[in-house]
Amino acid sequence: MTKNFKTWPILLALGLTSMPLVIMYVYLVVDTVTVSPPGSLVPNGVTFEHWRFLWEAPEAGRTSIWWVTLNTFIFATVSTVVVLSVSLTSGYALSRLNMPFRGLFLAGLIVLHAFPTITLIIAIFLILQMIGLYDTLIGVIMVKAALELPFGIWIMKGFYDTVPWEIEMAGLQDGASRFTVWHKLVLPQVQPGLTALGIFAFLSGWSEFILPQVLAPGANAQVLGVYLQNLIVDDVKPDFNMFKTVGVFYAMPVIVIYLVFNKKLMNIYGGGTKG
Amino acid sequence: MRISIENFTKTFGDITVIKDMNLELESGEMLALLGPSGCGKSTTLFAVCGIHRMNGGRMLFGDRDVTRVSSQNRNVGVVFQNYALYPHMNVYENIAFPLKVRKESKAEINKKVQDIAELVHIGELLERRPAQLSGGQQQRVALARALVREPDILLLDEPLANLDAKLRLEMRSEIRRIQLQTGITAILVTHDQVEAMSMCDRIAIMNKGKIVQLSTPNQMYENPASDFVAGFLGNPPIAFLDGIASEGGLKLADSEVTLPVPAGISMPGHGTKMRFGIRPEFFQPNNGLKVMGKISFVETQGREELYDVTLENGAVLRSIQSHGGGFKLGDDVSWGIAEDKILAFGPDGNRL
Numbered sequence: 133m134t135k136n137f138k139t140w141p142i143l144l145a146l147g148l149t150s151m152p153l154v155i156m157y158v159y160l161v162v163d164t165v166t167v168s169p170p171g172s173l174v175p176n177g178v179t180f181e182h183w184r185f186l187w188e189a190p191e192a193g194r195t196s197i198w199w200v201t202l203n204t205f206i207f208a209t210v211s212t213v214v215v216l217s218v219s220l221t222s223g224y225a226l227s228r229l230n231m232p233f234r235g236l237f238l239a240g241l242i243v244l245h246a247f248p249t250i251t252l253i254i255a256i257f258l259i260l261q262m263i264g265l266y267d268t269l270i271g272v273i274m275v276k277a278a279l280e281l282p283f284g285i286w287i288m289k290g291f292y293d294t295v296p297w298e299i300e301m302a303g304l305q306d307g308a309s310r311f312t313v314w315h316k317l318v319l320p321q322v323q324p325g326l327t328a329l330g331i332f333a334f335l336s337g338w339s340e341f342i343l344p345q346v347l348a349p350g351a352n353a354q355v356l357g358v359y360l361q362n363l364i365v366d367d368v369k370p371d372f373n374m375f376k377t378v379g380v381f382y383a384m385p386v387i388v389i390y391l392v393f394n395k396k397l398m399n400i401y402g403g404g405t406k407g
Numbered sequence: 408m409r410i411s412i413e414n415f416t417k418t419f420g421d422i423t424v425i426k427d428m429n430l431e432l433e434s435g436e437m438l439a440l441l442g443p444s445g446c447g448k449s450t451t452l453f454a455v456c457g458i459h460r461m462n463g464g465r466m467l468f469g470d471r472d473v474t475r476v477s478s479q480n481r482n483v484g485v486v487f488q489n490y491a492l493y494p495h496m497n498v499y500e501n502i503a504f505p506l507k508v509r510k511e512s513k514a515e516i517n518k519k520v521q522d523i524a525e526l527v528h529i530g531e532l533l534e535r536r537p538a539q540l541s542g543g544q545q546q547r548v549a550l551a552r553a554l555v556r557e558p559d560i561l562l563l564d565e566p567l568a569n570l571d572a573k574l575r576l577e578m579r580s581e582i583r584r585i586q587l588q589t590g591i592t593a594i595l596v597t598h599d600q601v602e603a604m605s606m607c608d609r610i611a612i613m614n615k616g617k618i619v620q621l622s623t624p625n626q627m628y629e630n631p632a633s634d635f636v637a638g639f640l641g642n643p644p645i646a647f648l649d650g651i652a653s654e655g656g657l658k659l660a661d662s663e664v665t666l667p668v669p670a671g672i673s674m675p676g677h678g679t680k681m682r683f684g685i686r687p688e689f690f691q692p693n694n695g696l697k698v699m700g701k702i703s704f705v706e707t708q709g710r711e712e713l714y715d716v717t718l719e720n721g722a723v724l725r726s727i728q729s730h731g732g733g734f735k736l737g738d739d740v741s742w743g744i745a746e747d748k749i750l751a752f753g754p755d756g757n758r759l
Contacts, residue, residue: 298491
């Protein structure tokens with residue numbers, strides 16, 4: 133490749149501007165396994181005591197990290213399953229079936245998608261309390277899934293729209309029922325969208341903070357985001373190194389998932405949608 | 408199997424696309440539905456396969472009334488324009504799909520797939536995915552899938568439209584061979600008159616939701632019922648001369664020239680508008696009925712040359728001649744029309 137401009141000024145500029153970010157990330161990891169004297173940035177010893185939350189019994193009033201991690205996992209997985217199954221079917225209906233109020237539905241999806249969900253939180257809080265699901269995992273899962281659905285349905289509708297009609301017609305002519313056609317012929321075509329949406333919904337559930345914080349702050353339903361926040365909020369002397377360590381612990385699954393699935397995630401932006 | 412469509416009516420909302428159409432297919436016959444886009448030929452096809460419900464009329468497969476029968480229970484094989492192969496299955500699975508849906512045994516499926524693959528010459532491609540096939544091969548797979556469950560009728564929706572010119576020629580004869588070999592009743596939907604004429608036993612030419620004429624290709628070419636049919640069949644197309652019926656024949660528009668009316672044509676009253684249709688092969692230098700004009704366009708096609716001759720009133724006649732005539736653009740010529748081959752049409756476009 134011939135160069136028609138010098139690359140080093142660009143590299144220099146990029147390097148300088150991204151340096152603060154890089155330093156932040158480096159220290160996030162370095163601080164989890166080292167101790168530094170007060171006021172100094174240079175560590176003077178290696179330690180694993182910041183990771184002690186993994187094996188030590190939790191302090192009074194705290195929940196065990198493993199219990200919280202399990203909660204987070206259940207929260208992310210169940211809300212993903214709900215989002216996937218509802219998007220999968222309603223996306224098909226919106227894309228293919230000639231149902232009443234279809235246009236209204238689609239417009240509503242877009243509005244909901246663009247709507248700042250945080251403004252709903254007081255109403256949701258009241259509703260959950262009324263039906264007795266406040267401070268339960270199931271309640272906050274339902275809320276999370278509901279808020280994630282407009283995006284999921286819209287994405288899946290986009291993927292279904294790209295499947296040619298003729299494939300379905302051919303399936304019907306071949307004697308298959310409407311359900312078999314959907315299940316055996318259409319679903320494999322939208323499978324990339326399904327995978328991407330699944331990962332996306334899982335990551336979004338995993339990193340959700342504000343909904344559990346407001347709707348399920350109690351110890352039984354605590355998720356990692358809330359646990360992290362509790363670590364620094366009601367402590368007299370906050371342990372920032374442990375805070376960072378829990379943060380790394382919290383981020384690790386996300387990083388792994390991104391590394392493994394980043395190509396599939398790109399599908400959502402490159403492949404299916406024609407929104 | 409004998410197929411009959413009786414008084415078929417189809418509406419979309421307020422628009423009536425097809426009204427009171429009647430069509431009968433003999434068993435083992437291949438019939439073309441030919442017409443310009445929007446004439447209702449695909450609508451008819453979808454009604455036969457059950458994707459569109461009929462708003463009125465009856466449809467019979469043999470003696471069985473299938474008007475209200477769903478697509479799944481009709482036993483119709485369809486080849487779609489884009490073939491609609493299932494992209495996530497290989498060729499074998501594609502062809503086996505209709506049999507699997509019917510829950511036939513593995514051994515039976517295997518035998519039938521092998522047999523049909525043999526018939527359409529794709530025996531060595533069974534492991535491939537549709538994306539790894541050429542257009543012609545995909546076409547063959549689509550045919551095999553449509554035929555494997557021995558349907559009562561085979562429907563072909565513009566099957567050659569997505570192929571390049573050479574493959575189109577090859578698949579034209581291939582589809583016809585397979586149709587004859589299986590003896591299946593078939594409907595071909597096309598807007599290409601060459602396909603319709605070369606592949607089918609009979610042609611139903613459609614315009615604006617009606618069947619304008621239904622006959623064998625030769626009949627239709629030689630005896631078109633209207634100027635629409637005459638204009639649709641034939642390549643290069645027929646040329647029309649507009650004029651008014653008058654003393655001694657057709658007086659051309661904006662001109663003093665009067666062409667004698669061939670014997671056997673009942674002239675309308677003097678002063679009515681009428682038109683002559685003259686096919687390019689019947690406008691030649693040696694024919695009797697001479698007209699004067701100037702060559703305004705020459706197209707070399709190798710074996711033949713196509714000339715446009717503009718008459719003094721601006722009307723254009725086409726002539727196709729074998730190579731070597733030596734005429735050039737701008738030449739003044741006086742060529743002749745074969746008098747007995749003139750097709751005359753009345754003011755409503757119907758043949759006189």
